[in-house]
Amino acid sequence: MIQFHNVSLAYQKDATALDTISFRAAKGEFLFLTGPSGAGKTTLLKLIYGALRPSRGQVIVNGQNISRLTPAEVPFLRRTIGVVFQDFKLLPHRTVFENVAITLEVAGCSGSDIGKRVMHILRQVGMEGKQGLTPLRLSGGEQQRVALARALVNEPRILLADEPTGNLDEANKMQILSIFKEANVKGTTVIVATHDRRLIEQTHQRVIVLRNGCLVEAGEAGHAEEASR
Numbered sequence: 001m002i003q004f005h006n007v008s009l010a011y012q013k014d015a016t017a018l019d020t021i022s023f024r025a026a027k028g029e030f031l032f033l034t035g036p037s038g039a040g041k042t043t044l045l046k047l048i049y050g051a052l053r054p055s056r057g058q059v060i061v062n063g064q065n066i067s068r069l070t071p072a073e074v075p076f077l078r079r080t081i082g083v084v085f086q087d088f089k090l091l092p093h094r095t096v097f098e099n100v101a102i103t104l105e106v107a108g109c110s111g112s113d114i115g116k117r118v119m120h121i122l123r124q125v126g127m128e129g130k131q132g133l134t135p136l137r138l139s140g141g142e143q144q145r146v147a148l149a150r151a152l153v154n155e156p157r158i159l160l161a162d163e164p165t166g167n168l169d170e171a172n173k174m175q176i177l178s179i180f181k182e183a184n185v186k187g188t189t190v191i192v193a194t195h196d197r198r199l200i201e202q203t204h205q206r207v208i209v210l211r212n213g214c215l216v217e218a219g220e221a222g223h224a225e226e227a228s229r
């Protein structure tokens with residue numbers, strides 16, 4: 001499902017953010033991406049959803065080579081990937097409902113379908129009753145849940161989450177983690193970038209460790225045969 005072959009990424013000449021990274025994530029796998037600040041976690045996620053193209057090597061997502069996608073093909077790739085950004089990227093003047101509905105509107109769903117699905121996912125993340133508020137009236141943790149709802153509402157094939165529990169207390173962290181697990185059980189491939197060692201230890205999932213742009217540990221592939229397809 002996701003394959004990196006000797007991938008390097010330099011934002012500028014002589015400033016390598018990722019250096020010769022190779023790994024595979026199988027369909028339906030759940031893995032953590034960790035490493036110190038500046039190690040390259042966000043950069044790696046950006047390569048998966050086509051926001052960056054590798055300077056060298058190949059990134060293959062859903063069987064497509066990211067470097068070969070035309071600008072018109074990128075939105076189709078993105079519709080299969082839900083992303084929870086580190087800074088949430090919620091639209092400040094739209095309501096919670098509208099922020100989540102956007103994913104479905106872009107995918108061309110009908111109005112009544114959108115209403116049902118948005119309310120269902122808002123219930124799942126514990127945000128029912130707050131659908132009419134704008135993000136500025138929400139706490140950091142609530143904004144994080146809305147970002148998660150927006151990423152999951154279209155039942156993506158891949159979920160990428162960048163520090164998704166940063167602002168949360170322990171109880172809320174566990175709730176978010178259980179939402180990830182539920183999506184994963186339904187078949188979504190989940191990649192979570194985090195500094196949170198406790199979160200990683202509690203879940204016993206595969207861990208990829210980056211340091212200074214290099215992959216220093218890739219864990220065990222959960223579904224090796226599927227990964228090689």
Ligand SMILES: Nc1ncnc2c1ncn2[C@@H]1O[C@H](COP(=O)(O)OP(=O)(O)OP(=O)(O)O)[C@@H](O)[C@H]1O
Nearest residue numbers: 011012016017035036037038039040041042043044
């Ligand atoms: N847009 C950019 N232009 C230039 N350099 C960048 C850019 N974005 C990131 N970098 C550099 O690339 C390296 C990797 O950054 P990245 O954001 O991927 O790290 P990270 O592991 O996600 O860090 P954090 O845990 O702090 O979010 C860092 O040295 C960073 O300074």
